[in-house]
Amino acid sequence: MLKIVLSLSFLSVCRIALAQPNPSPTTPPLTLELRGDAGGKRFDGIGVVNGGGATSVLLKDYPEPQRQQILDLLYKPKFGASVSTLLVEIPGDGNSTQGSMPSHMHTRQDLNYSRGYTWWVLREAKKRNPALSLDATAWSAPGWVGGGNFWSQDAAGYYVKWLQGLRTVYRLELDAIGCRNEKGKSYDFAKQLRQTLNTNGFAGVKLHAFDNWDNTKFDFVRDMRTDESLRQSIDIISAHVLYDGSPAPPEVQALATEWGKPIWNTEDHVYKKGFDCLISIVECFNRNFIDHGATKCVNWYDIGGVYPIEPYAEDPVAVVARWPWSGHYQVREALWGYAHYGQFSAVGWQYLRGGSAALPGGGSVVTLKSPGKDYSLIIETKKARAPQQLRLQLQGALSTKELCVWRSTEQEQFVQQAGIKPVNGIVTLTLEPNAVYSLSTTRGQQKGTFAAIPAPTAFPLPYYETFEQYTNPQQWGYLPRYTADIIDAFELTDRPDKKGRCLRQVVPESTISWAPDWRPYSILGEDSWQDYEVSAELYLNPGDAGGVMGRVNHVGTGYGIIPKGYYLQLADDGRCSLVVVRGKQEKKALIGDAEQQALIRAQNDASEGGEKVLGTVQLSAIGPQQWHRLKLRFEGTTITGLVDDKPVLQVVDTLYAHGMAGLLAGGDKKQLSTPYFDNLLLTGVRAPLPTPSLAAPRQLPMYPRVGK
Numbered sequence: 001m002l003k004i005v006l007s008l009s010f011l012s013v014c015r016i017a018l019a020q021p022n023p024s025p026t027t028p029p030l031t032l033e034l035r036g037d038a039g040g041k042r043f044d045g046i047g048v049v050n051g052g053g054a055t056s057v058l059l060k061d062y063p064e065p066q067r068q069q070i071l072d073l074l075y076k077p078k079f080g081a082s083v084s085t086l087l088v089e090i091p092g093d094g095n096s097t098q099g100s101m102p103s104h105m106h107t108r109q110d111l112n113y114s115r116g117y118t119w120w121v122l123r124e125a126k127k128r129n130p131a132l133s134l135d136a137t138a139w140s141a142p143g144w145v146g147g148g149n150f151w152s153q154d155a156a157g158y159y160v161k162w163l164q165g166l167r168t169v170y171r172l173e174l175d176a177i178g179c180r181n182e183k184g185k186s187y188d189f190a191k192q193l194r195q196t197l198n199t200n201g202f203a204g205v206k207l208h209a210f211d212n213w214d215n216t217k218f219d220f221v222r223d224m225r226t227d228e229s230l231r232q233s234i235d236i237i238s239a240h241v242l243y244d245g246s247p248a249p250p251e252v253q254a255l256a257t258e259w260g261k262p263i264w265n266t267e268d269h270v271y272k273k274g275f276d277c278l279i280s281i282v283e284c285f286n287r288n289f290i291d292h293g294a295t296k297c298v299n300w301y302d303i304g305g306v307y308p309i310e311p312y313a314e315d316p317v318a319v320v321a322r323w324p325w326s327g328h329y330q331v332r333e334a335l336w337g338y339a340h341y342g343q344f345s346a347v348g349w350q351y352l353r354g355g356s357a358a359l360p361g362g363g364s365v366v367t368l369k370s371p372g373k374d375y376s377l378i379i380e381t382k383k384a385r386a387p388q389q390l391r392l393q394l395q396g397a398l399s400t401k402e403l404c405v406w407r408s409t410e411q412e413q414f415v416q417q418a419g420i421k422p423v424n425g426i427v428t429l430t431l432e433p434n435a436v437y438s439l440s441t442t443r444g445q446q447k448g449t450f451a452a453i454p455a456p457t458a459f460p461l462p463y464y465e466t467f468e469q470y471t472n473p474q475q476w477g478y479l480p481r482y483t484a485d486i487i488d489a490f491e492l493t494d495r496p497d498k499k500g501r502c503l504r505q506v507v508p509e510s511t512i513s514w515a516p517d518w519r520p521y522s523i524l525g526e527d528s529w530q531d532y533e534v535s536a537e538l539y540l541n542p543g544d545a546g547g548v549m550g551r552v553n554h555v556g557t558g559y560g561i562i563p564k565g566y567y568l569q570l571a572d573d574g575r576c577s578l579v580v581v582r583g584k585q586e587k588k589a590l591i592g593d594a595e596q597q598a599l600i601r602a603q604n605d606a607s608e609g610g611e612k613v614l615g616t617v618q619l620s621a622i623g624p625q626q627w628h629r630l631k632l633r634f635e636g637t638t639i640t641g642l643v644d645d646k647p648v649l650q651v652v653d654t655l656y657a658h659g660m661a662g663l664l665a666g667g668d669k670k671q672l673s674t675p676y677f678d679n680l681l682l683t684g685v686r687a688p689l690p691t692p693s694l695a696a697p698r699q700l701p702m703y704p705r706v707g708k
Contacts, residue, residue: 027361029389029428034367034375036397038353042262043368044085044296045133045347046285046338048074048318049267050121051089052139052181052300053097053558054484059305060117061324061481063698069450070321070329074302075128079448081318081335082342085133086125087266087298089181090162091116094140094513095487096181097558098310102478102489104162106506108144108154113165114474115491120702123170133347135266135298136162137178137211139514142507143670150512151186156196163202176206176236178266181514185210185220187230194233208236211266213245218252224259231259240267243284248292256293265297271315274333275410281337282380282436286364290356307484309527309660311558324481325696328456336414336447340406340438343445344368344376361388363431373399376440384433392427399441403427406445408436414447459526462683462690467492467501469694475701483663486555486563487513488520488672490663495678496539496625502678505546505665509672518562520665520672523552525682527660533683534661535631535642538570539676542624545571545666546675550632550639551659554583565656566614567664568632568641568649574622578615578632578641578649580656615641615649627678635685 050056059070073080091101102115113119126132138150138159146152159177166172177197179190190209197205210220217239224231237256242248242265256263265288270280281299288294304317305324314320318335345368352375355367362384369375375398379390394400405417409432420427420439431437438445459482470476473492480492480503488507495502505520525534534550552565564583570576622628622643631642637657641649661682666673683690 027386027388029391030357030359030365031391031393032355032357032365032367033393033395034352034355034398035395036369036373038396040350040353040355040369041293041295043345043347043349043351044262044264046296046341047083047085047087047133047298048081048302048338049087049089049298049300050302051091051096051101051118052267054099054101054306055301056117056121056303056305057099057484058307058324058482059303059321060120060477060479060702061699062321063324063327063696064700065698066327066329066454070303070319071124072128073319073331073335073448075125075132076448077129078343078444079446081338083338084131084342084345084347085135085296085298086122087135087137088118088122090136090138090159091118092138092140092511093142093489093507094511094515095517095561096139096514097312098306099484099486100140100488101485102491102506103142104165105158106142106489107508111161113169114477114703116477116479117702119166119170120477122166122172126172131346133175134172135176135178136174137181137266139181141512143509143511145512148512150180150183151189153192153196155189156193159193160196160200160202163205164200174205176208178211178238179207179209181211181267182213182240183514184212187220187223187227191229191233206235207233208238208264208266209234211238211240213240215246217246218248221252221255225255235261236264237261238264238266240265241269242288242292242294243268243270248294253293262295263293265292265294267300268297269316270299270334271312273315275408275413277315277332277334278337278408278413279380279382279434279436281334282340282378283364283382285341286356286366286378286380289351289366290358290364295351307523307527307660309553310484310555323456324699325460326457327454329453333413336408337436339414340378340408340436344378344438344440344442346370359384359388359390359431361386362433365390369398373397374441375399376438376442379431379437379439381431381433381435384431386433388431390429390431394422394425394427401441403439403441404443404445406438410434416445459524460693461532462681462687464690464692465680466692467503467678468692470501472701473501475703477702481695481699482524483522484524485522486561487518488665490520490522490677493676496676502676503663503680504676505672505674507672508674510667510670515559515561519667521549521563521662523549523555523660523662525660527553528658529660530658531634531636531685533631533633533685533687534681535629536663536680537627537629537678539627539678540570540572540624541674542572544624544673544675545569546673546677547664548630548632549662549664550634551656552662553656553659556583565659565662566632566639566653568630569664569666570622570628570630570643571666572622572624574619576617576619576641576643576648577613578639578651580612580614580653582610582612582655614639614651614653617648619643619648633685
């Protein structure tokens with residue numbers, strides 16, 4: 001055996017020695033024999049989910065250049081996270097964690113390829129990295145699909161219509177698609193979808209199934225042994241939460257290998273803070289392959305463009321982007337966990353056989369090889385208690401170039417170290433505990449950053465949105481700035497009297513929602529607001545009800561989205577009610593680690609639950625197809641409801657002292673109200689009417705040249 005003749009430079013060894021009380025390795029070295037001709041499974045990428053909630057609703061409102069900077073930090077190669085694959089939610093109007101996104105088909109007869117921001121995110125991500133692998137699936141769907149049954153030919157056709165818009169309008173092709181996110185399985189649907197894709201020109205889009213998270217998530221694989229049609233329909237065996245969740249059993253891994261079908265983790269979760277999040281992301285990616293044979297893994301989710309009262313607003317994300325009015329954003333340590341993979345690998349590389357293992361002293365290592373001679377090692381020592389040594393023996397068609405070394409610790413993240421040049425095909429590296437390393441023969445990596453990020457500021461109060469500034473609503477995805485739809489879709493449209501533009505709740509019937517539903521509502525503002533007024537003009541169609549919301553301080557846990565706050569509602573028959581919603585939620589969370597589930601249970605079980613009518617009045621001269629102004633005024637514990645600037649209800653209630661504003665549409669289990677809203681106004685109590693709030697100088701539409 002060749003003698004070890006090279007390790008880190010003297011400076012790097014000294015740095016490690018200073019960082020550790022006892023820098024000497026206490027476990028036997030792990031030797032990896034890396035052969036360039038060893039082959040291995042195809043690397044299908046690491047990345048993020050955009051969606052599974054309205055995760056980018058505030059990102060779209062950022063001014064330039066900050067909006068471009070945030071996208072660069074996620075998707076630009078060899079700059080920031082530099083992810084190699086992106087999975088998006090195919091919007092379906094229903095709540096899917098933090099909120100909802102507008103569908104391309106609200107009804108069977110409807111079709112519009114400009115709604116929302118998912119098209120924009122896909123285009124911007126792919127523009128930065130043409131090699132980025134694109135994936136998608138639905139969480140929710142409009143109620144017309146299958147008459148309320150998602151597993152239907154309607155859903156297969158719905159998917160194809162979305163793919164056609166992606167291709168014809170945005171010139172993008174999807175690499176893979178899922179059956180549906182976390183909602184069981186249907187063998188018939190998988191076969192239907194595969195056939196529908198094939199007959200409509202999408203035979204190249206691979207189908208993954210069935211994207212569930214519980215202990216039965218791989219049971220369908222055993223049925224594929226005897227169901228040849230199912231086996232031919234499913235290209236990729238997929239599931240969620242392999243990291244710190246139920247595993248891919250050896251039997252499943254063996255069958256996947258036998259059939260030549262990869263295993264993908266199409267949604268994992270790392271709900272942690274700080275450096276612990278960074279190192280856990282790398283551990284997640286490494287262990288997904290080492291323990292489960294997963295050749296692709298995406299974490300939920302990428303950019304936290306949501307209000308802080310929404311669930312999972314910060315801990316999973318790489319960049320927090322919830323201050324579009326100021327342009328401020330925050331890069332979390334998590335981003336550099338992705339960078340340790342993303343800047344050193346690409347889809348189409350190989351997991352080099354014999355190059356991936358658990359480290360004997362704690363941690364893990366994965367080796368990836370390019371189609372040429374380059375290779376990279378990604379290492380984490382999260383569970384190590386002492387330094388340990390890694391020894392590499394290089395043989396065969398591998399580059400003999402010096403290895404660059406990038407390291408992250410709790411003290412400093414993604415910092416380049418002294419390089420290592422193999423001598424006689426041998427490399428050794430002393431690994432300190434609780435650190436991440438990337439070694440590679442590739443070049444060009446950098447810790448991307450931007451100077452002069454604007455300071456954060458509070459939501460601009462007073463705020464007066466007349467909706468007249470959106471001269472071409474299509475360019476804005478039909479969404480105004482700063483409103484965050486939690487259920488269903490509030491879109492820019494023409495006023496019914498043709499006197500300008502306004503906002504309308506456009507979903508006509510209850511969706512096939514991923515999460516338990518309530519009724520359509522949208523929020524904006526600051527949770528810290530106490531005494532203020534929220535008002536809007538309201539136009540009701542026959543049978544409609546709608547209103548304004550205030551002191552909204554909670555919008556559910558992600559799986560359950562009933563708010564906590566107050567609303568003033570007016571029905572078309574003149575009945576006006578002031579209601580407090582006490583936010584009774586579901587009793588358990590479907591996903592998340594033990595700490596997150598405990599938090600959700602505490603939030604839910606402490607809730608009083610239900611809605612309480614604080615006051616009701618019957619108003620005359622109120623009917624459908626009329627405009628009326630509704631206003632909620634908060635002064636300490638006194639809450640006043642006004643219609644057409646006249647007080648009609650006043651109550652004293654002490655339950656909530658602060659919270660955001662919002663808009664609300666009525667609805668029952670099936671039929672939803674589709675009222676119009678105009679001249680949305682947020683001010684201090686009895687403040688004068690301000691001038692309309694306009695876009696900042698660099699707040700630009702997403703689609704300046706739609707369809708081009």
